[in-house]
Amino acid sequence: xxxxxxxxxxxxxxxxxxxxxxxxxxxxxxxxxxxxxxxxxxxxxxxxxxxxxxxxxxxxxxxxxxxxxxxxxxxxxxxxxxxxxxxxxxxxxxxxxxxxxxxxxxxxxxxxxxxxxxxxxxxxxxxxxxxxxxxxxxxxxxxxxxxxxxxxxxxxxxxxxxxxxxxxxxxxxxxxxxxxxxxxxxxxxxxxxxxxxxxxxxxxxxxxxxxxxxxxxxxxxxxxxxxxxxxxxxxxxxxxxxxxxxxxxxxxxxxxxxxxxxxxxxxxxxxxxxxxxxxxxxxxxxxxxxxxxxxxxxxxxxxxxxxxxxxxxxxxxxxxxxxxxxxxxxxxxxxxxxxxxxxxxxxxxxxxxxxxxxxxxxxxxxxxxxxxxxxxxxxxxxxxxxxxxxxxxxxxxxxxxxxxxxxxxxxxxxxxxxxxxxxxxxxxxxxxxxxxxxxxxxxxxxxxxxxxxxxxxxxxxxxxxxxxxxxxxxxxxxxxxxxxxx
Amino acid sequence: xxxxxxxxxxxxxxxxxxxxxxxxxxxxxxxxxxxxxxxxxxxxxxxxxxxxxxxxxxxxxxxxxxxxxxxxxxxxxxxxxxxxxxxxxxxxxxxxxxxxxxxxxxxxxxxxxxxxxxxxxxxxxxxxxxxxxxxxxxxxxxxxxxxxxxxxxxxxxxxxxxxxxxxxxxxxxxxxxxxxxxxxxxxxxxxxxxxxxxxxxxxxxxxxxxxxxxxxxxxxxxxxxxxxxxxxxxxxxxxxxxxxxxx
Numbered sequence: 171x172x173x174x175x176x177x178x179x180x181x182x183x184x185x186x187x188x189x190x191x192x193x194x195x196x197x198x199x200x201x202x203x204x205x206x207x208x209x210x211x212x213x214x215x216x217x218x219x220x221x222x223x224x225x226x227x228x229x230x231x232x233x234x235x236x237x238x239x240x241x242x243x244x245x246x247x248x249x250x251x252x253x254x255x256x257x258x259x260x261x262x263x264x265x266x267x268x269x270x271x272x273x274x275x276x277x278x279x280x281x282x283x284x285x286x287x288x289x290x291x292x293x294x295x296x297x298x299x300x301x302x303x304x305x306x307x308x309x310x311x312x313x314x315x316x317x318x319x320x321x322x323x324x325x326x327x328x329x330x331x332x333x334x335x336x337x338x339x340x341x342x343x344x345x346x347x348x349x350x351x352x353x354x355x356x357x358x359x360x361x362x363x364x365x366x367x368x369x370x371x372x373x374x375x376x377x378x379x380x381x382x383x384x385x386x387x388x389x390x391x392x393x394x395x396x397x398x399x400x401x402x403x404x405x406x407x408x409x410x411x412x413x414x415x416x417x418x419x420x421x422x423x424x425x426x427x428x429x430x431x432x433x434x435x436x437x438x439x440x441x442x443x444x445x446x447x448x449x450x451x452x453x454x455x456x457x458x459x460x461x462x463x464x465x466x467x468x469x470x471x472x473x474x475x476x477x478x479x480x481x482x483x484x485x486x487x488x489x490x491x492x493x494x495x496x497x498x499x500x501x502x503x504x505x506x507x508x509x510x511x512x513x514x515x516x517x518x519x520x521x522x523x524x525x526x527x528x529x530x531x532x533x534x535x536x537x538x539x540x541x542x543x544x545x546x547x548x549x550x551x552x553x554x555x556x557x558x559x560x561x562x563x564x565x566x567x568x569x570x571x572x573x574x575x576x577x578x579x580x581x582x583x584x585x586x587x588x589x590x591x592x593x594x595x596x597x598x599x600x601x602x603x604x605x606x607x608x609x610x611x612x613x614x615x616x617x618x619x620x621x622x623x624x625x626x627x628x629x630x631x632x633x634x635x636x637x638x639x640x641x642x643x644x645x646x647x648x649x650x651x652x653x654x655x656x
Numbered sequence: 657x658x659x660x661x662x663x664x665x666x667x668x669x670x671x672x673x674x675x676x677x678x679x680x681x682x683x684x685x686x687x688x689x690x691x692x693x694x695x696x697x698x699x700x701x702x703x704x705x706x707x708x709x710x711x712x713x714x715x716x717x718x719x720x721x722x723x724x725x726x727x728x729x730x731x732x733x734x735x736x737x738x739x740x741x742x743x744x745x746x747x748x749x750x751x752x753x754x755x756x757x758x759x760x761x762x763x764x765x766x767x768x769x770x771x772x773x774x775x776x777x778x779x780x781x782x783x784x785x786x787x788x789x790x791x792x793x794x795x796x797x798x799x800x801x802x803x804x805x806x807x808x809x810x811x812x813x814x815x816x817x818x819x820x821x822x823x824x825x826x827x828x829x830x831x832x833x834x835x836x837x838x839x840x841x842x843x844x845x846x847x848x849x850x851x852x853x854x855x856x857x858x859x860x861x862x863x864x865x866x867x868x869x870x871x872x873x874x875x876x877x878x879x880x881x882x883x884x885x886x887x888x889x890x891x892x893x894x895x896x897x898x899x900x901x902x903x
Contacts, residue, residue, distance in 0.1 A: 560711050561748035561807075565762040565814060566738030575765060579752045 206249040207403055210260035210272040211235060212346075217371040217427035218275035218391075221617060227252055234367075235273045237423045238292055239393075242410030248403070253527070254617075255607025256345050258323045259515075263607075266518040268525070270400050271407075275365065277325035277389040289393040289407045292420060295365045296385025297329040300373075302355050303380045310383075313339040319350045319359035329387050330363040348619055351377050371427065443627050450618050450628075457614025458635055464528075464610060465597040468535030472596065473589075475536055476543025481573070483548035494544060501541035506602045510534040514606045531603045539596045543589070550585035551577055586654065590647040594640055611635060662687050662722065662818055662849050663708065669716035670703055677703045679873035680717070685818075690850045692860035692881075695870030696896055701853045704870070705822050708851065709740045722817060738766065741811030741819040745827050747803040749795040749810070755782070756791040759810045768814065781809035785839050801832025805839055812843075819843065821852040857900055861885055869893045 211227070212219050220233035227236050243250055253260075253269050260272045265285060277295065278288045301307045307316075310333060317340040320327040327343070334341060342359050344350035347368065354362050355378050366385045373379055393407050414420045447454070482494035501509065514530035525533070554577050562572035604613035615632040619625050663685040670678040677700045685691050693701045706712040708719055710726050710733055719726050721736050750758050759778035763769045769777060782788045785805035795803055804824055811819060821840065825833045837859050844850055844863050854860060860867050861881045868878040871892045877884060885901075888894045 555748075557744060557746060557748045558750065561742075561744060561750070563734075564709055564711060564737055564740070564742040565810070566734050566736075566766060567762055568734045571765050575761060576750050580750075 205247070206251060207270040207400075208253055208268075209239065209250045210253045210255060210263055210269040210274060212254070212257050212260065212274045217367055220427075221254075227254075234293065234424055234427050235275060237426075238411070238414070238420065239273050241414050241419055241423070242407055245410040245413050246406040248406055253607070254609065257321070258345065259605075259607050261323060262515045264394065264396050266515050266524075267396065267399070268514070268518060268527075271393060271395040271403055273393050275368070275391055276394045277365075278392050279325065279328065279389065281328075282394070285397050286394040287397050287399075287401070287404055288390075289404055290411055291390030291392045292411055293367075293391040293424060294388050295325070295367055295391050296388040297326050297363055298366045298369055298381045298385055299361050299363055299383040300351075300354070300369050300379040300381045301361045302357070303378050305360065305380075307360055308382055310337045313337045313361060315339065316360040317342050317358075319344055319353050319362040321345070321347060321350055321362075321364065324364070325387070325389050326363040326365060333363075346616065347372070349616075351379060352625055354379060367427075441624055441627075443631065446618075446624060446627055447631060453614050453618060454611075454631070454635065457609060457611040458639070460609055460614075461597070461600050461611040462639065464531055464535065464600040464603065464608070465593075467532055468539060468600065469593055469596050471532060471536040472539035472543055472592075475540030476547050479540065479544025480547025480551060483544065484551045486569075494548070498541045498544050501537040502545070504538070506534060506538045506599055507605050509538055510603055510606045527606065527608055530606060531600075531608045534603065535596060535599065539592060539599065542595075543592055546585055546588040546592075547581075550581035550583075550588075552581075553584045554580045583654070586651055590644070590651065593647065594643060597640060597643060598636070661685060661720070662689070663851065664720040665704075665708070665717070666720075667717040668704065668707060668714055668719065670700075670707055670712060671715045677873055678707070678714075681873070681875055683868065683875060683878075685849060685851060687817075687849055688847045689865045690844045690848075690852065690863055691866045691868060692864035693851065693853045693868050693870055694855070694857065694860055694884075694896075695876075699870040700873045701870040702822055705820050705851060705853050708820055709737050709742055711742075738762075738768075738814050739817045741808075741814060741816035743804070743807050743811055743819065743821045743824045745823040747795075747800070747807045747827075749803050749807055751795050753795075754791070755787070755793050755795065755798070755806050758795065758806060759813045762810075763813055766814075774813070777813055778809070781812045782806075784812070784842070785809045786835070799832060800828045801835050804828065804832075804836050808836075808839055808843075818849045818851070821850065821854065823853050823855065825854070825856060855900070857885070857897075869896065871896070 218233050218235040219227070220236070221227060232240070239250065253263070255263065257274060260269065260274055263269045264272050275295070276282070276286075276288075278291060282288075299310070307313065314337060318330055318334075319342055320330045322343040322345060330341065333339075342353070344353065347364065350359075350362055350364075351372065353359050361382075362379075366381070369377075369379065369381055373381070393404070395401075395404050411420070479494045479498060482490040483498075485491060504512075510530065513533050514525060514527065518524050551573075558576055558580065559572060562576040563569075567575065600608075600610050601612035603610060604616065607613065609617075611632055615628050619628045661684045663683070665681055665683040668678050668681040669676065681700075681704055683691070693704070695701050703712055707714045708721070708726075710719075714727060721740060724731050724736055726733060726736055749755075750761065753761060756775065756778055759781060760769075760771070760774040763774040763777065764771060768774070779788060779791065782791055785808055787802060787805055787809070790798060790802060790806070795806070798806065808824075824840070825836050828836065833856070837856060840850070840852070840859070841863050852860075852864070864881050866878060867881050867884040868875045869884060869888075869890070869892075870876070871890075877888065877890045877893045884893065885897065888897055
């Protein structure tokens with residue numbers, strides 16, 4: 171009995187801690203004082219954004235965008251918090267009100283003007299075509315019948331699309347420059363269209379491509395907010411920009427990056443596996459930690475939801491089992507990435523409130539994994555002999571007591587293998603959350619590669635890290651399983 | 657309804673789909689009375705017993721336990737069940753709990769006794785069924801006969817007014833049957849009200865106050881053991897007894 175009480179206390183503690191933690195995260199993200207803005211920016215957009223070695227923008231050479239933003243914020247006395255995510259995710263996040271504005275080398279286009287308000291442009295970028303450095307392609311005509319790599323949603327993509335008909339090539343879309351450039355280098359695609367400065371800077375830092383056309387379609391680059399919203403921020407930005415333009419600070423910043431003065435990211439000795447690990451230790455560990463945090467909290471919340479669904483699933487009557495199986499059907503049926511986008515990008519429009527990234531990630535995991543857990547919890551309860559119910563109820567034990575004291579302890583034995591399986595799946599599924607920009611281990615890998623282009627080595631490091639964690643989890647699970655059998 | 661009866665059954669019907677298993681059964685059981693229900697397999701006697709504590713929902717008719725109508729939604733079924741012990745053909749001990757915990761679970765959960773008191777009582781009932789030395793054992797370590805005696809102790813620990821036995825010895829090896837029947841006989845002698853569905857004619861003959869012969873969803877004939885066994889009136893009863901007694 172004493173042991174029971176202790177176990178119950180422990181459980182309560184866990185549930186309370188979980189709720190408190192969730193609340194904390196929620197608060198952390200929403201309870202900001204006015205003058206702090208959340209501003210989105212990209213992971214891989216040199217020379218606009220250049221992350222320091224630990225994956226943050228705290229270093230010396232942070233790129234044109236970051237330096238301008240910093241200078242303007244200083245002049246105009248506002249604070250900002252950076253939200254690092256993919257370009258498309260940023261566009262959507264601004265529209266959904268998840269972030270106040272985006273500073274990510276955004277080109278001003280007519281289409282975007284319909285849904286965004288732009289600041290005064292701080293730079294003019296032209297689109298160029300780049301090919302592998304050993305490629306024989308020299309002009310648009312050589313593209314006929316071949317495939318071209320474009321970064322979805324960018325001006326480079328719009329430029330490429332406008333040429334497609336005339337020059338008769340196919341298009342393959344990517345989400346970040348480095349994967350795209352790698353693809354061109356590896357021959358998956360033959361050419362890419364991208365912003366001139368971005369490509370120039372990349373090539374300067376070792377991207378094995380060459381630029382074969384003159385800049386075309388020069389478009390202004392500006393800071394963007396949602397149309398009609400955050401006008402105060404926009405005004406501050408314009409005022410600050412005007413003042414750094416006047417002082418010559420703006421020119422200084424741009425020259426710093428486009429004259430090749432910026433420090434190259436890594437030297438050869440830092441490109442061995444050990445060198446990469448050493449250099450990116452902080453980023454890798456914080457990514458790993460985020461993955462573990464997501465997995466642990468996700469598993470706990472999903473288990474709570476799963477048990478509720480399981481209990482509903484076996485209850486008398488029709489309404490509760492029907493509700494449970496409908497919920498299970500929906501969330502088991504949806505691809506997790508769609509669910510993540512729906513919650514993070516879609517829901518804020520409906521509920522009129524931002525959902526913090528981490529919370530959105532946890533909700534996604536909870537609903538998806540919880541639906542699976544619900545199905546096998548129900549199955550586990552049902553696998554217990556019906557006569558056990560009869561024996562318990564005939565003693566006068568009410569339904570709930572019979573369930574928790576007699577059926578559940580037996581049913582759990584049927585569920586344990588499924589639970590262990592689900593825990594491992596949950597850990598792996600956290601990587602899907604990189605799609606909405608959660609800085610977990612997989613996203614960390616993308617970011618690191620964006621700086622050094624060492625795809626094979628970095629993904630190998632990441633893969634080993636996942637395997638180590640999953641091995642530990644499997645050992646732990648087996649240990650628990652053994653103890654429960656005794 | 658007559659308050660004088662412990663168990664009163666009026667025109668009980670039970671159908672599973674189109675199959676009518678009970679076709680209007682009436683039975684009254686007085687305090688301290690032992691009623692044995694005999695009859696061929698599939699005649700409905702187990703279903704009848706399971707209707708008495710509503711493990712099966714009767715299609716029609718009434719069951720009164722201590723005067724409470726158990727099909728009345730206002731009746732607290734859990735409370736009524738606490739006063740009806742039930743022993744199953746397959747024992748149905750809780751396999752994840754020790755023998756002692758099997759017995760103390762319901763009394764402690766239902767606040768009938770604190771831990772110490774429940775344990776003391778459990779040992780008392782284990783003594784009655786002759787298994788005190790098995791208190792710490794797990795059900796899987798016991799023979800079928802021992803498990804059934806623990807199941808009886810578990811039911812007794814709720815201090816019920818009525819005990820229902822659903823073919824308590826049919827799943828046992830022959831050498832185990834005697835011990836279980838001895839325990840039941842002692843209970844009967846101590847005045848427990850019992851309704852026993854059984855194929856043990858010897859037990860019915862020597863222990864029952866009344867024997868009811870079940871056939872085709874109805875009680876065809878009832879009376880003292882002498883009346884039913886020695887002078888059966890109905891052809892169905894005669895035919896059944898011929899089969900089971902003169903093997």
